[in-house]
Amino acid sequence: MSIILSLLLLQAPHALPGETAVDPYVADNRHAGAAPFEGDGMARAFGGQEGIRRIVDRFVAINFADPVIGEIFANHDQVRLKRTLFEQFCFILNAGCSYTGRDMASAHKDLGVQKADMNRLVETLQRAMGEEGVSFPAQNRFLSKLAPMRRDVIEN
Amino acid sequence: MTYVRPLLIIALTLAAVSPQQGMARPIRNGGKLLLTNGITSLEGASGGGLTPWAVIAGNETSDGIGLSAHGTLVEVKDYDYQSAGVAIGIRDRIELSYTHQDFNTNEIGAALGLGKDFAFSQDIFGAKVRLAGDLVYDRLPAIAVGIQYKNNNQGAVVRAVGAKSDEGVDYYASVSKLFLSRSILLSGTARLTKANQMGLLGFGGGKQGGHTLQFEGSAAWQLSRRIAIGGEYRRKPDNLNIAREDDWFDAFAAVAISRNVTATIAYADLGSIATVKKQRGVLLQFQTAF
């Protein structure tokens, strides 16, 4: 029993109950794809970890239900995505987290994401951030960290 | 001759079913972020109001084809101006545009001996290619080059005021970037032109006959997803002996009313036009894009 448990833990060291296993990888903050902001200004603009949690949960819910990009998310692990996206956002916003997910190129390989999907995702994120009361300049500052990752996310 | 048609059909069929074509993604139109297609500049290129940007008309991404149409009204102290046109954007790479401009001299027409309400008009055919970069995402700014062929319909009159020709070609290069971290867009354009007041007063003149290099720029601050405000500057040549030509300025607000409609209002200072100074007033534009 404990062997099975430790094997499972080995495969997904940071996984939460309810996540499906992914191919093994070594966790590294660099997989987040951007260096964190300095200071705590951005973390506060996003309402700290609690605010980030609510934004990510809402963002993921909107994406799964979205008429344009919902199809891409369908059948993917929503529990894992909420955890890893929270970690990534929290890490980049310098709100006190490490990122344990996969790098952007591996996570989006073979998803067939196009530029229009990326723009749509920016809009769903703007909606989630707006609902949480994040100011527009702070939203754009955060997006400036995500924007360069597009080249790893879209298919060419 | 008889075999031309079958050959054409075979060639087209081959093109349609060739593996390269078959593997290409299907056309997908739309998908640009709000406001990132710009508005339509006076000469029909997408960009700011006075100057082109290195963006391509329409809402398409590199996976699709887009269209846009616009109408612009400028009311300055002594003159009225209207233009309207259409543009097509192909794969967010190539832009082809046509614009018709009308410039009404109102009372000044009589003073200049042309008759009250005398109007100059011209047709402008434009083409622009985005060579590299991206307005929003990549580190490299969007970089584009373009060309505008302008044909004035008052050949005799523009020559009478001293212009050398009633047609001319502008060549330009633009660099544009939206700095998300500051919500600021900056764009600069270098233009080779011999046009007098964009060509509405013809091309070349006694002071200067040929092309000269002019600089233009825009700065915009994005206040929300739907609203941007900013200012523009356009340096102008001064070719005609009889009428001094000034640089242009404006301050604008552009609003994405919907995914397909952008409205712009600007205060423009167009300086001296056809001998009459201080031509300041309002610019209004509606643009629809798909």
Ligand code: HEM
């Ligand atoms: C820069 C923009 C983006 C960022 C920062 C981002 C971030 C992430 C992160 C952190 C993960 C989880 C990685 C892991 O499981 O280890 C992920 C997975 C995923 N992303 Fe994105 N993403 C972006 C763009 C997109 C876009 C545009 C789409 C589609 C419209 C998309 C669809 C997905 C899907 C479906 C998964 C789950 C993959 C799986 O279950 O294997 N992402 N993304």
